[in-house]
Amino acid sequence: MREPVCDRQVREAQHRLDDLTHRVGLLAEQQPLVGETMQELSTALQELRVAADELQQQNEELAETRELVEEERRRYQELFDDAPDGYLVTDAEGTIQQANGVAASLLGVRRDFLVGKPFVVFVAREAQRAFGAYMARLHNGHPERVAEWQTTVQPRGGPSYPITLTTGRIRNRKGRLIGLRWMLRDSTERVRSEVARRQWEAQLQHTQRLESLGVLAGGIAHDFNNLLMGVLCSAELALLRLPQDAPARADVEQIVAATHRAAGLTGQMLAYSGRGTFQVQPILLSTLIREMEPLIRAALPKTCALEFDLGESLPAIEADATQLRQVLMNLVVNAGEAVGDAAGSIAVRVGVRECDRAYLAGGVLGNEIPEGPHVSLEVADTGCGMSGETQARMFEPFFTTKFTGRGLGLAAVLGIVRGHHGTILVTSEPGRGTRIEVLFPPTTQPAMAPQVPAPAPPAWRGEGTILVVDDEASIRAGASQVLEHAGFTVLTAADGHEAVAVFREHAETVRAVLLDLTMPNMDGATTARALRQIRPDVRVILSSGYTAEEATRQFTERDLAGFLQKPYALKALLAAVRGAMEPANR
Structure with missing residues (x-):
């Protein structure tokens, strides 16, 4: 290290004083006054030496401090340059003064191109007004501390995307705002995850609401069946006691018939709650639909064209044939009512669909079934379609858009599909028709023909x-x-x-x-x-x-x-x- 100029000058003066002291010392013996003067000069010289040593020590400490500051500056620059997030330093008005490589990459330009550019020019047009308002809040002292917020940037040569900005203020000794520090983080995945989380929460709330309604519907159906039991017993006993030509017999028979219809409604409520009667066996869905074709055609208006695409060599599903018939008839009848009196068409399709988690997530019960191949039953119509509000409530019991509807058909469909460990996906827009797809897990078991109900037993009498x-x-x-x-x-x-x-x-x-x-x-x-x-x-x-x-x-x-x-x-x-x-x- 070079000797400081002031130290050299002190030492040269010291040497000259030493030489002078030696020469004058010879005279001190002859002239006492000169000796006293030289003694004072010697004392002053010692003090000067002490001062020189202290100054040397201070210079060394200052050099060490300068090296530490330089090391910290280099370390900060390395952290700034190599940080995994984008960093910018701007003046108080937002003009970029310093940027790291990640920031340049996020904004789609070279690093040296950023310096001197206003940050706002890289903000997407639709977000610039909000960005300007936020800058004004920063100048007004709000928020008081480091703030995190979302905006959208428009990089050069690429699509816009969301980023998270963390902003801090730079102030001088008088507290005046002289600059801003910005941390930029790509929040595309974060926004996507947040959207997915909200969709999942909405789906969960919807499922919980449907399950709660299912418990309520099942309880109502049970209690209502008890009441119907008393009515049916009394009416059938009255029929046993009435002669065949009794005038009241027809009225009692109507009571019995109405009771059975009411029991059918409670059966739909039990189906919605997932407590329907199931006699499960391996069934080919396409075979069952072919057997139902005459019934399906009879349930639709003449102006409605019916198309079938039932596939070939499809796997069987473990299902209850009666419940599947109810699902198909409810979907087809709803589709026919959506088409109405105008000319239209309904397509019934059966196939196999490979379903991943993203596809299943769009279903009403998508989170409850595993990924993989599923047998698909699709009913699509060219009718009036549904709004988003209607779709959100279409499976709720007692919800209906029909003047004479009871709101149990689709509720029963949902319960049956849930009981068969499947799911339902709905696609619909007002004026553009509706597509409802029901997915069932396949089975490797060979299909069986649906069982035919046994004939009623003959009259019998007992004892005991x-x-x-x-x-x-x-x-x-x-x-x-x-x-x-x-x-x-x-x-x-x-x-x-x-x-x-x-x-x-x-x-x-x-x-x-x-x-x-x-x-x-x-x-x-x-x-x-x-x-x-x-x-x-x-x-x-x-x-x-x-x-x-x-x-x-x-x-x-x-x-x-x-x-x-x-x-x-x-x-x-x-x-x-x-x-x-x-x-x-x-």
């Missing part, structure tokens, strides 16, 4: 004692009268505790128990266990407003001798009792 347990007095009375009319002695109980007491007293004579599932205090499952403790071979016929699949979950196959879903007809009651007593007739 039957215990009827139900908390509804009208159901107890109706079932008792039917069984007594068929030759049985009937005991009744209004709840599980009473049933156990009555059965314990008559355990030797009771041949079968007709047991309701849902009762206060002691439900059917608990009651059945208590009865088996008294007599293990007791024959229990379970009845419920829910379906067999839902109602028998707490029982094994050996626990029950039969099941009746309310409301049941008198013939069904007698058939169940006969099946319990004569297993060969089940």
